[in-house]
Amino acid sequence: MSTAIAPTPAEAVSTPRSASLFERAQQVLPGGCSRNAILRKPHPLYAREASGYLVTDVEGVERIDFANNMTSQIHGHAHPLITEAVSRQLSRGTAFSFGTEIEIEYAEQLVERSRGFERIRFVNSGTEAVMACLKAARAFTGRAKIAKVEGAYHGLYDYAEISQTANPSNWGSSDRPSVNPVAYGTPQGVLDDVVILPFNEPDTALDLLDDYRDSIACVLVDPMPHRAGVIPATPAFIAALRSWTAANGALLVFDEVITFRSAFGGAQDWFDAVPDLTALGKMIGGGFPIGAIAGRADVLEVMNPLAPKLLFPHSGTFSANPVSMAAGLTAMTFFDRASVDGLNELADYARTQLTDAIAAARVEACIAGGGSMLKLHFRASAPRTYREAYESAPRLRAIEVFLNLLLEDGIILINSGAMAFSTPMRRETIDRLTEAVLKALRTMRPDIERLTASGD
Ligand code: PMP
Numbered sequence: 001m002s003t004a005i006a007p008t009p010a011e012a013v014s015t016p017r018s019a020s021l022f023e024r025a026q027q028v029l030p031g032g033c034s035r036n037a038i039l040r041k042p043h044p045l046y047a048r049e050a051s052g053y054l055v056t057d058v059e060g061v062e063r064i065d066f067a068n069n070m071t072s073q074i075h076g077h078a079h080p081l082i083t084e085a086v087s088r089q090l091s092r093g094t095a096f097s098f099g100t101e102i103e104i105e106y107a108e109q110l111v112e113r114s115r116g117f118e119r120i121r122f123v124n125s126g127t128e129a130v131m132a133c134l135k136a137a138r139a140f141t142g143r144a145k146i147a148k149v150e151g152a153y154h155g156l157y158d159y160a161e162i163s164q165t166a167n168p169s170n171w172g173s174s175d176r177p178s179v180n181p182v183a184y185g186t187p188q189g190v191l192d193d194v195v196i197l198p199f200n201e202p203d204t205a206l207d208l209l210d211d212y213r214d215s216i217a218c219v220l221v222d223p224m225p226h227r228a229g230v231i232p233a234t235p236a237f238i239a240a241l242r243s244w245t246a247a248n249g250a251l252l253v254f255d256e257v258i259t260f261r262s263a264f265g266g267a268q269d270w271f272d273a274v275p276d277l278t279a280l281g282k283m284i285g286g287g288f289p290i291g292a293i294a295g296r297a298d299v300l301e302v303m304n305p306l307a308p309k310l311l312f313p314h315s316g317t318f319s320a321n322p323v324s325m326a327a328g329l330t331a332m333t334f335f336d337r338a339s340v341d342g343l344n345e346l347a348d349y350a351r352t353q354l355t356d357a358i359a360a361a362r363v364e365a366c367i368a369g370g371g372s373m374l375k376l377h378f379r380a381s382a383p384r385t386y387r388e389a390y391e392s393a394p395r396l397r398a399i400e401v402f403l404n405l406l407l408e409d410g411i412i413l414i415n416s417g418a419m420a421f422s423t424p425m426r427r428e429t430i431d432r433l434t435e436a437v438l439k440a441l442r443t444m445r446p447d448i449e450r451l452t453a454s455g456d
Helices: 016-028 080-090 101-113 126-141 188-192 202-211 235-247 297-303 322-333 337-361 393-408 427-454
Strands: 047-051 054-057 062-065 119-123 145-149 194-197 216-221 251-255 277-281 291-295 366-370 373-377 418-420
Touching: 062 427, 080 322, 101 119, 101 291, 101 322, 119 126, 119 297, 126 216, 126 251, 126 277, 126 291, 126 297, 188 194, 194 202, 202 235, 216 235, 235 251, 291 297, 337 366, 337 373, 337 427, 393 427
Parallel strands: 145 194, 145 216, 216 251, 251 277
Antiparallel strands: 047 054, 054 062, 119 291, 277 291, 366 373, 373 418
């Protein structure tokens, strides 16, 4: 018997302006887009404008935004202080072949923010930040191999994306995960230099790392990988990676492109361990493109063009452009300790409310997450590892239906079913979310029961 869920009204709903824009888009953009994250069936929705936590589409329909451009809009949309700072900068020029004071000011602020940030270098995206961390680790250690966690998304750099889409047909045994390319044509040499670690399995990870003791430049880990179900790394996993890297001349690299929002100094504040390097992005741009590499001064010295020997030449036409600096500096100035704590408290409130909604709807589901993010799983308890969190086709379909029901009800989530909160939100905003989730879960109850019974 098929467990596939029938189309929902949202999938049939007529949104003529977005439909026709998608038609046009497909004539000039492969798949009609420049980023796959906007896609949904039957077509993406196109935005007209946004303010605070509300986004209005081209039909004029307003919805509450819990996606926040994939977690990056920490203060929601068009925040007046960010708009003012950016407007001021726009009228003064947007990019020069001179330095700007605002780059220094922003670097000084970020360096104050986290224990491990002694030096910082700005780039333009999270992909670029992760790439630069890996290249810096190689230059510093003189080693080639990168160890990374199965299923974790770190952007598009060849080495960082390996096994990001691992699935039961190719992931191999759990104590020796396969090394799977994502893009066709990935050179064999790349695969040979990547070691895949199982998430939150410290003993297995250490066994694997020991096999490559003398050739690992760094271990790259996201402290709460989105693709692994928005589940925090366990302290034992991080402690194992920290002590192994320190003992074996390798570096520990955190990808905090998403998780930096989780605590004042990033999710690394959750652990005793301090990483050697951290990749940043998303929210530190205040709504504009950005990335940054932060970490130990002696490691980042490999990028110092004034050093007697430059080990890692690095540049970028728009790196540290003053518009991203102005937006980022303003956004992070207002994401101070009180603001971080307030947002995390709001997320705690949401976790409680949504857990109550799941109980009231009498469906098998749970809430995972940490800091100001969470994700609803159609499982009795939160998964612990990437393989436990893996969403089979029927589960993906259930998430799709859930997203569509919420969309119909005026709520936007991240396309995995995850949610990221923004500072303009209040408890009433969460109450609106809870109400919509309860309604969607009640509608989906027979489907969820079938999903649970099927064992998919
Ligand atoms: N790392 C993580 C954890 C991410 O979530 C992302 C983007 N979703 C990236 C890196 C890449 O960042 P960007 O899209 O800015 O290149």
